[in-house]
Amino acid sequence: MTTPDWQTAKEFEDITYKKYNGVARIAFNRPDVRNAFRPKTTSELYQAFYDAQEDTSIGVVLLSAEGPSTKDGIYSFCSGGDQKARGDQGYVGEDGMHRLNILEVQRQIRFMPKAVIAVVPGWAVGGGHSLHVVCDMTLASKEHAIFKQTDADVTSFDGGYGSAYLAKMVGQKKAREIFFLGRNYSAQEAYEMGMVNAVVPHDELEQTAYQWAQEILEKSPTSIKMLKFAMNLTDDGMVGQQVFAGEATRLAYGTEEAKEGRNAFLEKRKPDFGKNKWIP
Numbered sequence: 001m002t003t004p005d006w007q008t009a010k011e012f013e014d015i016t017y018k019k020y021n022g023v024a025r026i027a028f029n030r031p032d033v034r035n036a037f038r039p040k041t042t043s044e045l046y047q048a049f050y051d052a053q054e055d056t057s058i059g060v061v062l063l064s065a066e067g068p069s070t071k072d073g074i075y076s077f078c079s080g081g082d083q084k085a086r087g088d089q090g091y092v093g094e095d096g097m098h099r100l101n102i103l104e105v106q107r108q109i110r111f112m113p114k115a116v117i118a119v120v121p122g123w124a125v126g127g128g129h130s131l132h133v134v135c136d137m138t139l140a141s142k143e144h145a146i147f148k149q150t151d152a153d154v155t156s157f158d159g160g161y162g163s164a165y166l167a168k169m170v171g172q173k174k175a176r177e178i179f180f181l182g183r184n185y186s187a188q189e190a191y192e193m194g195m196v197n198a199v200v201p202h203d204e205l206e207q208t209a210y211q212w213a214q215e216i217l218e219k220s221p222t223s224i225k226m227l228k229f230a231m232n233l234t235d236d237g238m239v240g241q242q243v244f245a246g247e248a249t250r251l252a253y254g255t256e257e258a259k260e261g262r263n264a265f266l267e268k269r270k271p272d273f274g275k276n277k278w279i280p
């Protein structure tokens, strides 16, 4: 397996954004504050995920993190909302507005028609924990990954994917333990709970993530997209149905039947869908 020769796709301040060979790598880049996100970070994440979604050469996105901290050498994935940027109604950006826009990033990850893999080299805490939960898969550093939910320490509560979807993943009792007690869990413990796909030696983590991405890229893009949306559907209610059905409509547009319907309208005639089209 080749080592990725990552090329910077766009320069940002709080994240790095690179691409190589069908894979986009978006990484938190505030390691000295355990990769906490502030409004600038979430805005940059939003832009990078949007670009990765629009880029037809990209099939898999890795959500990772730079590090370790220059202060103490500790690795982190993300420690959630930056408590120094927190105001009374959200996190305060350079424009003075109070925002909760990490939830928009969660929805981008959830609804993008491409696989998103969380690559967790260290702490995954609070809103950072929720981000790994919403990703399609999670790979974790054997030596350094620690999973922890501190929402209940700082009067926050991710009542969507971070908690309710987590409960579907690890079971109700375990999810309540994670949130109500706020303990630290190792990569192995997270794996045994069912919220991590693989525990990987730290030095091999990024290469393994790239390798998993390459395996996905060998599959049918339509299958991957439809499978992701099918698996989302039951937990996402009407929006899940809308997203899945939108892609089904796209597939229907490609049929002769759909072309006849469009052409008949444009030619101001009744459509002729032919006989024997009612396949069982």
Ligand SMILES: CC(C)(COP(=O)(O)OP(=O)(O)OC[C@H]1O[C@@H](n2cnc3c(N)ncnc32)[C@H](O)[C@@H]1OP(=O)(O)O)[C@@H](O)C(=O)NCCC(=O)NCCSC(=O)CCC(=O)c1ccccc1C(=O)O
Residues within 6 Å of the ligand: 032, 033, 034, 036, 071, 074, 079, 080, 081, 082, 083, 084, 090, 091, 099, 100, 101, 102, 103, 123, 125, 126, 127, 128, 130, 148, 150, 151, 153, 154, 156, 157, 158, 159
């Ligand atoms: C992550 C820790 C457990 C790591 O502990 P440790 O290794 O001992 O390191 P520290 O010495 O504590 O930290 C080193 C350094 O980093 C700074 N830092 C760490 N985390 C943060 C943070 N989240 N914000 C700001 N700064 C942080 C720390 O101050 C130190 O700085 P020095 O200057 O060197 O002293 C531990 O650090 C820890 O517990 N961190 C806090 C975790 C936390 O509580 N996060 C917030 C949870 S709430 C949240 O994320 C809500 C966001 C969200 O997703 C959401 C959900 C629902 C609705 C809306 C939203 C939304 O959008 O807000």
